[in-house]
Amino acid sequence: MNRITLLSCCVAALLQGCGTLAPDFERPAASVANDWPQGQAYKPSTFSAQSTVAELGWRDFIADDNLRQLIELALANNRDLRVAIQNIDKARAQYQVQRADLAPSVKVSAGDTAQRTAATLSGTGEPKISRQYSVGLGFASYELDFFGRVRDLKDAALQTYLGTEDARRNTEISLIAEVANAYLTLAADQARLKLAQETYRSRSESLKLTQRSFDLGASSAVALNQARSSSESARADIASYTTQVARDENALTLLVGTALPRSLQVRDLEQSVVTTRELPAGLPSQVLQARPDIMQAERSLRAAYANIGAARAAFFPSITLTASTGSASSSLDGLFKDGSGTWSFAPQLNLPIFDLGRREANLDIAKLNRDIAVAQYDKAVQTAFREVADALAQRGTIDEQLAAQAAVVAASSESLKLTDARQRAGIDSYLALLDAQRTLYSAQQSLITVRLARESNLITLYKVLGGGLQPGKS
Structure with missing residues (x-):
């Protein structure tokens, strides 16, 4: 046999190895409804199918320049995102190793x-x-590779590699949402701290007046102690919110992965930090195609199918x-x-002749891993559907809740003015004035909470709808 004959034999043998014993991949039917839930909690306008949130990049969605700067820093420095990127490099290297076995x-x-x-x-x-x-x-x-064992192992490694890409994209959009929510939480607690400081100043002035009235014998000790209690309560809130603001800054620093810019100015919650245009929900099928966590679950399922082929090839x-x-x-x-x-x-x-059932057990394991991957895929789809439905339900009612809470604040403020005038005229007791003050303070705090909920809901809706995840959009 000369060298040319040897080379010809090798090439002929290589060309024969083109089969595979892996079962044909079948994407499981979606175990959710074809449409989002309907009812009083949902806005009809949010079901537009003309476009998807995935077509809206996060830089277009985030309207606040300071928040954009923080997100840029987080994408460059966050350690969780770095780990996700390093996992991609690791999976890519493993895929290259597996693919090299084909030649x-x-x-x-x-x-x-x-x-x-x-x-x-x-x-x-x-x-x-x-x-x-x-x-x-x-x-x-x-x-x-007559029976496709090496090729199936290569395909499994490829799907694992692509799954790490999806994991990185999921980590990225989650990080964007976490930074935005941490920023909003900081803004809310700063607003609560400012409100507590203003309330303390107001109640301190009221305490001085009550003290003076008590010294002149015009007020009772009960009224004086009530005024003092109200003032000290606001002072306690100042200390509590001061601590909370510091914690919020620490949490935001951890997410960003570096020190916060000294020039950072948090926008007031009365001004939205995101775009005010309606976020289209689209159809469930569109959302499922856009979410990277579901893509990753499908990659895992495809890898499981390929591993079945490799396990079957071991019998030959x-x-x-x-x-x-x-x-x-x-x-x-x-x-x-x-x-x-x-x-x-x-x-x-x-x-192979006899191995005490080793190959049969490996094939059973491969099939069970496929069944597990199917269940995990179904769970990912169901979880995604619920997350979107929950966000849409809140989105459908949050504006009405915000308007109602703003009306409560306005009414409580007017009630306080009237009660203060009546107390000064001797018609109402000082206890009635304190109740009016507490009512307004509580209403103002609730308004901050609702504003935070509205902004957070927009961030969450953008995230669960797969926003900004298309190539070139992130």
């Missing part, structure tokens, strides 16, 4: 072997030194080839002369 690993070798024969064995009475030089080109233990014989061609000579100058050529060809057949 033989060709190596060039060169060697020099020297041997000294003892004088008693040389036949000449003198010690003899012999040398052999060789140069070769070949490959070793290359498996012919495997053929490995080792072949080389080159030149050998006892002298270095004769290494490439006529007659120095060498070659070797060593095919090996491995036929």
Whole structure:
């Protein structure tokens, strides 16, 4: 067999390895409704199917420049996102390793072997030194992929790699939402701190007036202690919200991954930090296609299908080839002369006969992993559907709740003015004035909470609808 014949045999063998025993992939039917829930809690306008949130990049969605700056810093410095990116690099390397098994690993070798024969064995009475030089080109233990085992393992590695890409995208959009919500929480607690400070100043002035009235004998000790209690309560809130603001800043620093800019100015919650245009919900199928966590679940399912093919292939014989061609000579100058050529060809057949059920167990494991992946995919779809439905339900009622709470604040403020005038005129007691003050303070705090909920809902809705995840949009 000459070198050309050997090479032809190898190429022919390579071309035969094109089959696969993996079952055809079937995406599970969505175990959710075809439309989002309907009812009093939902706005009809949010069900527009003309476009999807995935087409809206986060830079277009976020309207506040300071928040944009923080998100940019987080995307560059957050450690969770760095881990996700490093996992991508790791999976890519593993895929490259697995894909390399599809082709033989060709190596060039060169060697020099020297041997000294003892004088008693040389036949000449003198010690003899012999040398052999060789140069070769070949490959070793290359498996012919007749039944697709290597190809299925490569496909499984590819799906794992693509799944890490989806995981990174999911981590990125989650990070954007977390930074935005942390920013909003900081803004809300700053607003609560400012309200507590203003309330404390107002109640301190009221306490001074009550103290003066008590000193003149016009007010009772009960009224004085009530005024003092009200003032101290506001002072306690100042201390509490001061601590909370510091914690909010620490949480935001952790998400951003670096020190917050000294020039950071948090926008007032009365001004929206995101775009005010309506976010279209689209159809459930569109949302499921846009969410990276569902894409990742599908990748895992595809990898499980490929692993079944690899487990099935283990029941069939495997053929490995080792072949080389080159030149050998006892002298270095004769290494490439006529007659120095060498070659070797060593095919090996491995036929499994008995392994105490190992292959059957591996196939069962592969099928069970596929069933687990199907269940995980269904759970991811159902979870996504619920997250969107919950966000849409809140979106449908939050504006009405905000308007109602603003009306409560306005009414409480007017009631306080009237009660203050009546108390000064001696018509109402000081207790009535304190109740009016507490009512207004509580209403103002609730208004801050509702404003925070409205902004957070927009962020959450943008996230669960797969916003900004299309290539080039992030």
